[in-house]
Amino acid sequence: MSGPVLEIRNLSVRLPKGGDRVHAVEDVSFSVNPGEIVCVVGESGSGKSVTAHSVMGLLPKGQLAVDGGQILLDGEDMVTAPMSRLRALRGTKMSMIFQEPMTALNPVVTCGEQIDEVLEIHTDLSQAERKEKVLAVMEAVRLPDPAKMFDAYPHQLSGGQRQRIMIAQALVLDPSLLIADEPTTALDVTTQAQILKLVAEMQQRRGTGVLFITHDFGVVAEIAHRVVVMQKGKVVETGAAKDVLTRPQHPYTQMLINSVPTLTPPHREVMEGPIALETVKLNKTYGGGGFFQKKREVKAASDVDIRVRRGETLGIVGESGSGKSTVARCIARLIEPTSGAILVGNMDVALMSERQLRPHRKHCQIVFQDPYRSLNPRRLVGQSIVEGPINFGVSPAEALEKARDLMALVGLAPDALDRYPHQFSGGQRQRICIARALAMEPEVLIADEAVSALDVSVQKQVLALLDDVRKKFELAVLFITHDLRVAAQICDRIAVMQNGVVVEHGKTTEIFANPTHAYTKALFEAAPGKDFEFARVA
């Protein structure tokens, strides 16, 4: 067998009426050879997942359908194959792993059984033989204590472990094609690094052809042999990984690669403004107490001391669950800290009641991660923006006038005020949220993962905007992110959090150049594509 495991020829998939465009995927052709990792990149909605699902025959019935082209798996056309044949091939010749390890496993079935299911469907092995095989593959994906994991339910495992179960499930019958749809996007960088390593290793050992979907160029740099770039359902560029990453041909590819922030922090001026925000021994413990039910206690922040000057951006980085959002929400007083002091504009807001707090609300504003849920879908953008100022006594006309100025500032047309949030893209909404925060003329702006949900290209613009307004209004910015590349670009100083504790704290350039804490080092170590300088095409 020398030909490609997967060859896609002129694949088109039609979208239902009223979709973004006529075809989700149009005239797509590429192939995957045995033992080769092909990465498909492209911004959100470019048709990556649809392509992958077409191969597996898993397009949602009645909504999407292939309307042209061929998908050849070892020479056999998947488009015309009957359902029963597809079913027989799934799990044996082709397998797939998905983005969300949290939801891709059935929560009410044990992990072992879920892997075993594949064997049960496709082989005649006895129960004992199957169990043996399952344990072997669990061992192979480096799951600790497979015998115990066999009977564990997915929720009892960490995200990385779950993804390993998924991989074990996909590889247990040695398929010739593995499709991975953003398998690491939802994971922490350290876990991501481990999973990437595992995929590469398994693929090498077994000679599997891998179709790897991602939008993270770091990941591409880390594992890809070849790259396929998609835009709006079309393939715009294909080539060897090195070539595409260093010498992108298509303007779209160039733009994408340009947008990837580098891991090298630029030089930034030292800010000497007055201290706008300070926390002293801030603690937050969730749970505990409870009248009828004893709740589990989580110490989400312990003795956090941070300090932000006006005009300065402090980044808080750390893995998921390390307590970043907790600190942010305490400072914004969306939740009440357990103890400690929070000094905003020389008032301690830590233990104020809601009523006392209201006058101080304007000093500190927050921009949230999810641009889709941050704006009330029923209210005009303008109404959302003027709500705050009017609460503080500004006349509606005046507030609206100012809102118009702000629109210009964040790069939107003034008539945007008279539209509803759903009429805007994610990036635009995030700009509106920033404008809303600015309308209050705050001294402190908290951005909790404010760019994490955005495509790289959009992310770049929003980052630029944030940096802009920081300068313009001398804002103290508390920037929360798990993305080191982003942190490197925008933060003056960085605080690294682990398990609710700030483990390292210092100037961005210094920490990136010379991390001292073991955790920080591990974090940097795991950043994908760290050794790769992306092309900078002006």
Add this chain to the structure above:
Amino acid sequence: MVGAIIVLVMVFIGLIAPLIATSDPSGINPAARNRVPMAESSFRTDDGTRKTMVHYMGTDTLGRDVYSRVVYGARVSIFIGVAVSVLSVSIGLFIGLMAGYFRWLDSVIMRIMDGLMAIPAILLAIALVSLSRAGVLTVIVAIVVPEVPRVVRLVRSVVLSVREEPYVEAAVMSGTPTYLLLIRHVLPNTVAPLLVQGTFICASAILVEAILSFLGIGIPPQIPTWGNIMAEGRQLFRVFPHNILFPGIFLALTVLAVNMLGDGLRDTLDPKMEKRG
């Protein structure tokens, strides 16, 4: 859609009942008892002349014209449905908002609601209606009481989830006072589920009224409702089925239509759909 049309037609029938009814719905005519549909009867008017009329749906054991009763019955039955749903939704909305937003109130209110909810609705209604004087108002109160906790739960769950929405938190950050927060940001989110719930309450109220009448403790018969027309006719179900048949068809059709309307509303107002928009 079909649901909405049928509901409108029924409401319309109720509204113009005095115009389309052929006789006084509670005017008895002992001489013309138990006539089959389309039968004719003659009666003496007050001024002594004799008149003949056709009973499209026959007459009942008191010789009352079933057609006129059914037409007038639309009024009361639909009024009860609407009144019950409006009342339980508004009371439930208010309590639910309070419970959902003020944590210290929450546990007290919810314990009371748990208690109310544990009382089987029909039993409560039976007890209430039979003990006080049967009438439209009592029936409405009796059906509203057990419905309220369900609305409260619904509203509360919406509030609890909306409260966590970033846009609500953003409004909190803007210093919006609590009452405005509730009105501006929380209330609108309860509209769609309440509209849906309201239609189902309406449908079930019409049904419960019929059941209460069936058990002999509903609205007094001189006020015709579909329920008590059927209840009065039920003994003669096998001899003169028209007494049950016609109000039954109207009742089932209306309840069906209201339910369909609710289903339709649910599909179009589905929050999932909305988010995508």
Add this chain to the structure above:
Amino acid sequence: QGAANVLRVVMHSDLRIVDPIWTTAYIVRNHGYMIYDTLFAMDAQGQIKPQMVDTFTESADKLTYSFTLRDGLLWHDNKPVTAEDCVASIKRWSARDPLGQTVMGFVAEMTAKDARTFEIKLKEPTGLLIFALGKPSSNVPFMMPKRVADTDPNTQISEFIGSGPFVFQRDEWRPGDKAVYTKFAGYKPRPEPASSLAGGKVVKVDRVEWRVITDQQQAVNALLAGEVDIIEAPSHDLLPLIKADRSIKIFNWNPLGNQYTMRFNHTTAPFNSQKVRQAALYALNQEDFLKATIGDAEYYKVCKAMFVCGSPLETLAGMEDKLESNFAKSKQLLQEAGYKGEPVVLLHSTDLQVLTNLAPVAKELLQKGGFTVDMQSMDWQTVVARRVKRDPPTQGGWSAMLTSWVSADILNPVMAGFFNSSGDKAAFGWPTDPEIEALRARFARASTAAEQKQIAEAVQRRVAENPTHVHLGQWYLPGATRPNISGWLAAPAPVFWNIEKARA
């Protein structure tokens, strides 16, 4: 041997209270006839015949009566029935029954002479004593063992032992479901053939079960399907359905039937005025009520005789021009009375089939006669609670209500409770009329039939002038039986001796 011969009967109502002296409810009276026996009983000709009594003597001055019980009478615990038992039973009965109270007013003393003989001495003669002891309907003077009869009349008895032809199976009694009676092996029927409530009570089945089926139509369905054998009182409107099955027998077991009655509340406006009550009497007519509730003319009878058509005291006296729906006359009387439209609060009971249609008819007729009527609907139990309230109509009181009497209860002005016009001591409605009271007292003393008849006429004339209530016609409610049932006796109450059930 085969299964026991069980008679399954659907009665008109559920048996909940089981003290026939304590309550007047007909279902309890029927229960009484199952398990108790009476000293005297009324036969098919309306004559009072000895039942438990073997022989009795009346002294020449009509003041001393001596009764001897039949030989071999046994209680259900197989102890003999004694004269003492009977004296105690009469005492308890007479404490509650209006007719009993009247008769007791004449009694000087009652004494048990020996085990089988007792004597009643009167202060002055009355023709009512034997009649009262053979009173056919509520409250029937049923005989109970002394220990039971000694129970305070205002407390319900808690032991259900009689000397009647059936034994009550207390363990199997489930209110709302069924009541069970078995044949009493120790019962000695009289030698004469059974005639109405008198004569030999020969039980021809092993067991009688009263089944509760609240849904009338379901009862009929059950009868048609052979799940029950007898329906005591199927609704008139369902008779066509029953008749459709030709094998089912329909039997009018109560030839005297029942009488519809409208009761006035004499203590509040508007019916506290005699003229206004008269106006009502003119405005109403019987046919409309009967047609609206019964429908089929076979089962009703327009009858202006207050003491029932077909009874010895039947008369038209005083009623000739009344109950003819003479609205003009009614309006004229109202005007004379100075009626200013005070609303008649008319209680309408909605859950008893035989009463439901009465109030709407009354409302219609009264309105045509110039009254303002506020008809208030409620279930029967609420009517019962409401009608004893003496508050003004606006505060939960009432002006008029409609009910029905078993004809056997109203055969003369003394036993018929609605004629009692002693004000506060009278039944709800509380009429006050010394003239009527005087007549009733005379009636009690009358000792010949002719004298009784003459007084009854006078009472009727007086009541037509000053109405205490309005009688709205007689109606009959036949029972229905499966084809294999025979021997049901015509009587003022449904009785189950003499009935045979052939194996189907």
Add this chain to the structure above:
Amino acid sequence: MISYILRRLLAIVPVLFTVAVMVFLMLRLTPGDPAAIIAGDNATTQQIIDIRTKLGLEQPILQQFFIWLGNIVRGDLGESFFFRKTVWELISDRLEPTFSLALLTMIIAVVVAIPLGVLAAYKQGTWIDRIVMGFSVIGFSVPVFVIGYLMIYVFAIKLGWFPVQGYQRFANGIGGFLQSLILPAFTLSVIYIALIARMTRTSVLEVLNEDYIRTARAKGQTEIKVLFQHALKNAAVPIATVVGIGVALLIGGVVVTESVYSIPGLGRLTVDAVLARDFPVIQAIILAFSLVYVLINLLVDLSYTIFDPRIRY
């Protein structure tokens, strides 16, 4: 887990207390005089007052309430005003039919409704879906008694398969017992089937959009097993919830069904007691039904742990 159950059982106390207060107040504050009903037709006013005194109805309401509550706590439900039996005797006599009817109804409903709901979800948008949902809406729209009469007419009168009415005790043979219950149970189950089928459809539909369903399909699993092994098991919690909540509906339906079929159960007792203003019985029944409702819903909550290993108390 044990401590959770204990805590939940403890939490029933305030709920029942609320029920007790509400019911008691409602009954005592509404008009209708049991004494007058007991006294009968010829009673004088004085007799009625005597009876009221005897029944304790002349005492202040608050006092009546605490006496009653105290008795209940001691397990004494009091004595019926009418039936000359203790309330406990009355209720325990009626338990069997009602319990059997409700249980059989639930079994029928679950067995019929769940496959229907799953089928409708799987065939979403097709005519099968429409028929199932149409049936479900109709089930909600037609009053129980109408369904009852229709069933009696067809299955008992025309076809003669079942008795028209009545109830056979279990002790008298299971054949007659089942025969007497099947028709009422089917009647009562209609609305319950409608409810459960609808909920099953909704929650299965929701689950069918989940990633792990896609995963199962990606393994090559057959649709039947995807539906019943993966989807249904995940949809079980909301279905169980609605089964629990539906008990309230069931209790209401029991009253009507028992009336139609002349089943001597608690439902009939309720109607009889209400019509007779038999306060002790009404109070006890409502309290009992509320207790059952709360307990069933506790069971339902506990059943979640079987359906979903993530739920641990």
